[in-house]
Amino acid sequence: MSSTTATHAPPQAGVNYLNARRGLLSWVFTLDHKRIGIMYLVGVMGAFLLGGVFALKLRTELLTVGKTIMDADTYNQAFTLHGAVMVFLFIIPGIPAALGNFCLPLMLGAKDVAFPRLNLMSFHLWMFGAIFFVIVLLTGGLDTGWTFYTPYSTTTTTSVIWAVMGAFILGFSSIFTGLNFIVTIHKMRPPGMTFFKMPLFLWGLYATALIQILATPVLGITLLLLAIERAFKLGIFDATLGGDPVLFQHFFWFYSHPAVYIMILPAFAVISELIAVHSRKEIFGYKFIGLSSVAIAVIGFVVWGHHMFVSGQSQMASIVFSFLTFFVAIPSAIKVFNWLATLYKGSIRINTPMLYALGFIWLFTIGGVTGLFLSTMSTDVHLHDTYFVVAHFHYVMVAGTLWGFLGGLHHWWPKITGKMYHDGVGMFASITAFIGFNLTFFPQFIMGTRGMPRRYYDYLEEFQFLHVLSTVGAYVLAVGLFMVLFLLIHSLMKGKKAPDNPWGAASLEWQTATPPITENFHETPKAGNPYAVYDFEYDPQTGDYKRVAFSDATH
Amino acid sequence: MLNSLLALAQQPRIAPTEGDFWFPPQASSFASKIDSDYYFIYWVSAFFVLVIAGVLVLFTLKYHSKKNPKAERTSTHNTPLELAWSILPGIVLLYMFVLGFEGYTDLRTPPSNAVNVDVTAQKWAWTFTYPNGVVHDELHVEKDQPIQLTLSSVDVLHSFWVAAFRTKMDAVPGRYTKLWFTPTMTGEFWAQCTEYCGTNHSNMRAKVVVHEPGGLAKWLAVEGDPHGGGRTPAQAGEKIYKIQGCAACHTLDGSKLTGPSFKGLFGRQEQMLDGSTITADENYIRESILNPQAKIVSGYGPVSAMPTFQGRVKDNDIAALIAFLRTVK
Ligand SMILES: [Cu+2]
Numbered sequence: 001m002s003s004t005t006a007t008h009a010p011p012q013a014g015v016n017y018l019n020a021r022r023g024l025l026s027w028v029f030t031l032d033h034k035r036i037g038i039m040y041l042v043g044v045m046g047a048f049l050l051g052g053v054f055a056l057k058l059r060t061e062l063l064t065v066g067k068t069i070m071d072a073d074t075y076n077q078a079f080t081l082h083g084a085v086m087v088f089l090f091i092i093p094g095i096p097a098a099l100g101n102f103c104l105p106l107m108l109g110a111k112d113v114a115f116p117r118l119n120l121m122s123f124h125l126w127m128f129g130a131i132f133f134v135i136v137l138l139t140g141g142l143d144t145g146w147t148f149y150t151p152y153s154t155t156t157t158t159s160v161i162w163a164v165m166g167a168f169i170l171g172f173s174s175i176f177t178g179l180n181f182i183v184t185i186h187k188m189r190p191p192g193m194t195f196f197k198m199p200l201f202l203w204g205l206y207a208t209a210l211i212q213i214l215a216t217p218v219l220g221i222t223l224l225l226l227a228i229e230r231a232f233k234l235g236i237f238d239a240t241l242g243g244d245p246v247l248f249q250h251f252f253w254f255y256s257h258p259a260v261y262i263m264i265l266p267a268f269a270v271i272s273e274l275i276a277v278h279s280r281k282e283i284f285g286y287k288f289i290g291l292s293s294v295a296i297a298v299i300g301f302v303v304w305g306h307h308m309f310v311s312g313q314s315q316m317a318s319i320v321f322s323f324l325t326f327f328v329a330i331p332s333a334i335k336v337f338n339w340l341a342t343l344y345k346g347s348i349r350i351n352t353p354m355l356y357a358l359g360f361i362w363l364f365t366i367g368g369v370t371g372l373f374l375s376t377m378s379t380d381v382h383l384h385d386t387y388f389v390v391a392h393f394h395y396v397m398v399a400g401t402l403w404g405f406l407g408g409l410h411h412w413w414p415k416i417t418g419k420m421y422h423d424g425v426g427m428f429a430s431i432t433a434f435i436g437f438n439l440t441f442f443p444q445f446i447m448g449t450r451g452m453p454r455r456y457y458d459y460l461e462e463f464q465f466l467h468v469l470s471t472v473g474a475y476v477l478a479v480g481l482f483m484v485l486f487l488l489i490h491s492l493m494k495g496k497k498a499p500d501n502p503w504g505a506a507s508l509e510w511q512t513a514t515p516p517i518t519e520n521f522h523e524t525p526k527a528g529n530p531y532a533v534y535d536f537e538y539d540p541q542t543g544d545y546k547r548v549a550f551s552d553a554t555h
Numbered sequence: 556m557l558n559s560l561l562a563l564a565q566q567p568r569i570a571p572t573e574g575d576f577w578f579p580p581q582a583s584s585f586a587s588k589i590d591s592d593y594y595f596i597y598w599v600s601a602f603f604v605l606v607i608a609g610v611l612v613l614f615t616l617k618y619h620s621k622k623n624p625k626a627e628r629t630s631t632h633n634t635p636l637e638l639a640w641s642i643l644p645g646i647v648l649l650y651m652f653v654l655g656f657e658g659y660t661d662l663r664t665p666p667s668n669a670v671n672v673d674v675t676a677q678k679w680a681w682t683f684t685y686p687n688g689v690v691h692d693e694l695h696v697e698k699d700q701p702i703q704l705t706l707s708s709v710d711v712l713h714s715f716w717v718a719a720f721r722t723k724m725d726a727v728p729g730r731y732t733k734l735w736f737t738p739t740m741t742g743e744f745w746a747q748c749t750e751y752c753g754t755n756h757s758n759m760r761a762k763v764v765v766h767e768p769g770g771l772a773k774w775l776a777v778e779g780d781p782h783g784g785g786r787t788p789a790q791a792g793e794k795i796y797k798i799q800g801c802a803a804c805h806t807l808d809g810s811k812l813t814g815p816s817f818k819g820l821f822g823r824q825e826q827m828l829d830g831s832t833i834t835a836d837e838n839y840i841r842e843s844i845l846n847p848q849a850k851i852v853s854g855y856g857p858v859s860a861m862p863t864f865q866g867r868v869k870d871n872d873i874a875a876l877i878a879f880l881r882t883v884k
Contacts, residue, residue, distance in 0.1 A: 072754050072755060072756075072757070073754055076751075076753070076754065076756075143753070145751050149712055149750075149751070151710070151711050151712070151728060152711040152712065152751070152752065152753065155710075155711065156753070239727070239728045239729020239730065240728070240729065243729075244729070244730075245712060245727055245728060245729070246727060279618070279626065280620070280625075280626035281626050281628075281629070282628070282631045283631070284629075284631055284632065285631075285632045285633075285637050286631065286632065287632065288632070288637050288641075309659070310714065310723050310724050310725055311725050311727070312724075312725055312727050312730060312732045315659070315660075315663050318659065319656060319659070322652060322655055322656070322659075323652055326645075326648040326649065326651065326652050329644075329648055330641055330644065330645050330648070333603075333640070333641070333644050334637070334640065334641050336607060337637075337640045338637070340607065340610050340611065340614065341636075343611070343614040343615070343618060344614060344618070344629060345618060345623070345626065345627040345629050346614075346618050346623070346626045346627075347618060347620045347623045347624055347625055347626040348614065348615055348618045348619050348620055348623075349620045350615070350619065350620075358611060358615065361607065361611055362607075362608055362611070365603070365604055365607050365608070366604060369596075369599075369600035369603060369604060370600070372596050372599075372600060372648070372651060373593065373596050373597075373600075375651075375652075375655070376592060376596060376651050376652070376654060376655035376658075377655035377656060377658065377659035378585075378588070378589050378592045378654065378655045378656075378657070378658020378659050378661075378662065379589060379592050379593050379596065379655065379658075380655070381589075381658075381659065381662055381721070381722055381723055382589055382593075382718070382721040382722070382723065384723060384749070385714060385716075385723075385749040385750060386749065446576070446577065449577045449578055449593070450574070450577065450578065450579055450718070451579050451718030451719075451745070451747070453716065453747050453748070453749040453757075454749070454751075455751040455756060455757075456756065456757035457756070457757045458757040458758055459757065460745070531631075533626075534626070534628060
């Protein structure tokens with residue numbers, strides 16, 4: 001039992017947020033951000049599993065030219081649902097709603113988010129939106145691609161309206177979470193914590209929340225218009241009714257490009273925490289990292305047209321969008337350089353969270369530089385809508401977001417569950433997934449430049465070898481990820497009890513009991529420098545880190 | 556660094572006719588410029604990836620907690636350094652933008668002597684209309700003759716891509732879009748659809764044939780006119796069946812695609828969506844081609860997936876199609 005709990009609240013010893021109340025209803029209607037975070041965690045991992053099953057079906061189908069296991073229509077539905085489920089149900093809510101919900105109030109030394117009821121409602125809306133996707137699965141599927149491009153989406157016979165309504169509802173869930181986080185960060189920072197003394201994870205969540213509340217409404221309206229167009233032949237997007245299909249693409253990407261940053265900024269933010277804590281160093285260039293998140297969020301709003309260089313959009317628009325796109329590359333590069341500088345002269349601990357963080361840097365760097373080929377107009381015309389793009393965005397979104405998510409999950413797992421996991425198995429799983437991932441997606445760059453378009457059920461024989469490599473990679477990746485699942489389940493059942501601060505981190509979530517009590521802290525903690533890891537010393541007796549000094553922020 | 560990278564990017568590579576590790580052959584006037592842009596970005600990227608990965612591995616080994624049990628407190632920021640690594644890559648990025656801008660302007664500015672060919676996209680076939688009125692499912696052009704394609708679509712979005720030419724453009728319903736290129740190599744290439752368009756998206760391919768100068772006229776005379784070349788009406792009909800993309804939806808062997816098979820169609824009693832029965836005679840076939848929504852075969856409703864061919868097939872084409880269908884038993 002931890003000393004914190006013992007000294008501060010003897011009558012409640014052993015009581016924490018997990019065992020304070022019991023029963024299904026105590027979870028479903030909880031207002032505790034930590035429990036809501038856990039429900040999200042279970043939900044998004046379920047969604048990831050579903051999306052992953054679709055991915056494996058796709059890769060298996062692509063093993064051979066022509067039909068392998070399914071017909072073309074089934075394939076088209078599988079890639080659509082793979083994309084839609086992964087994007088709307090896993091990647092977007094993954095880090096902010098699951099890990100963010102758990103960590104944000106703790107990192108602020110606060111009792112909860114600003115609006116706990118709204119937070120619960122976000123989760124209920126997420127569930128509700130997910131149910132719509134289940135209905136889609138049961139009522140004829142969806143074959144539009146996750147992008148819902150018109151006029152295909154207004155003319156196909158599949159369940160477009162259910163899917164669009166589902167995404168619409170999920171949008172509200174996302175907006176409410178964003179709103180909640182922004183207010184919480186503005187209003188509930190503890191005494192002494194100015195904006196520039198916040199952990200960088202909070203900067204990332206803040207920048208993400210800005211995009212969530214400003215961009216998501218546009219997606220909502222667009223999808224609503226699409227549903228109305230389909231139901232009543234309104235004529236907004238359908239050329240035969242006087243509408244314009246390219247307009248849909250503008251609307252769609254106005255949200256969906258910034259959404260890329262909803263997916264990746266939280267991952268960046270997780271990595272900043274992981275790198276600093278596990279290299280036992282203060283983060284290098286705090287302000288540049290924090291502000292670069294905001295810069296990415298802002299610039300991210302004005303680059304959507306880079307998805308449309310060959311759509312028929314005006315030449316002028318393409319030129320402007322290409323120009324602006326290059327500016328997003330800079331803040332992303334800054335972060336990578338700062339992380340490397342943080343490692344310099346550190347005492348780098350190679351464990352599961354750190355392996356994900358280091359893997360992230362490699363994967364994200366590849367994802368980032370391959371983006372340059374797509375922002376350069378001359379090369380993009382060739383590469384647009386090919387496997388090169390597929391590889392690029394999987395390097396960014398899967399490798400980026402998933403590695404950030406898994407790194408964060410392994411990092412905060414002891415705090416969340418009160419249990420440790422087997423580090424060796426964790427590292428083995430991480431390396432397996434890393435190898436599998438690169439084997440899956442690197443060959444796709446080559447396919448793309450050589451002439452393999454995306455969303456293809458069938459392909460020319462010359463691409464088979466690369467497709468086989470990619471499929472084998474996908475199986476290896478799946479094996480790695482299943483190991484993660486078993487590792488975590490094993491930890492829940494048999495894991496050793498986790499100390500309060502197993503990594504020696506200085507941010508506030510580690511300065512309370514593990515697992516935390518329902519109120520998080522007995523009294524509002526004093527906020528110092530969130531990266532002053534040198535204030536903590538390892539105690540081999542308890543396996544815990546103990547505070548030996550208190551440093552205020554120095555940035 | 557920039558100069559040496561540029562030099563690398565401009566180095567001649569494997570004979571362009573074969574393609575290299577990354578690319579299919581360079582078969583249009585843009586290809587070498589676009590590939591060299593690609594290689595410029597490629598080497599810049601490789602440089603950064605290797606530096607980053609190198610530093611990452613080096614630091615992880617050198618400062619591993621076993622070797623370096625206590626972290627040293629180094630400075631936590633360094634504004635000149637941070638500005639430097641923001642601005643210097645920025646300059647390289649700006650250069651990339653300029654490269655892309657040049658290439659793109661070229662891709663979008665057809666020369667005045669370009670010959671126009673109209674391209675109609677439909678699920679799941681391309682049809683090409685040549686200046687002399689010939690309609691065909693293959694694109695035939697001559698080496699060194701600039702070609703402009705005017706793209707349109709009769710149903711959903713499609714996109715026309717010839718990888719060997721390094722250019723692509725969407726076909727958008729309700730508007731015309733344009734694409735041009737000058738082929739620089741004779742041979743056969745694939746044009747593929749790159750905007751997802753449904754069931755047979757991945758088989759929406761057209762053959763692109765580049766002839767020697769002077770070869771096109773000969774081809775147009777023999778192959779271009781389905782009714783020419785001494786073909787019987789039924790043979791002409793078979794050609795039209797392929798050229799107009801009927802084959803994408805109708806088979807001749809009884810198997811079912813998006814539309815019913817043509818096998819044994821002529822003279823058969825067809826069950827309609829509204830319950831009536833109709834004999835598939837000349838009038839019915841003509842109506843099916845010109846106004847597919849008028850009578851819909853049972854099992855293919857509520858809306859027929861077949862686009863109208865009104866204005867795209869001429870009377871003698873319909874006659875030839877009918878003659879052909881009579882022979883498909
Ligand atoms: Cu984008």
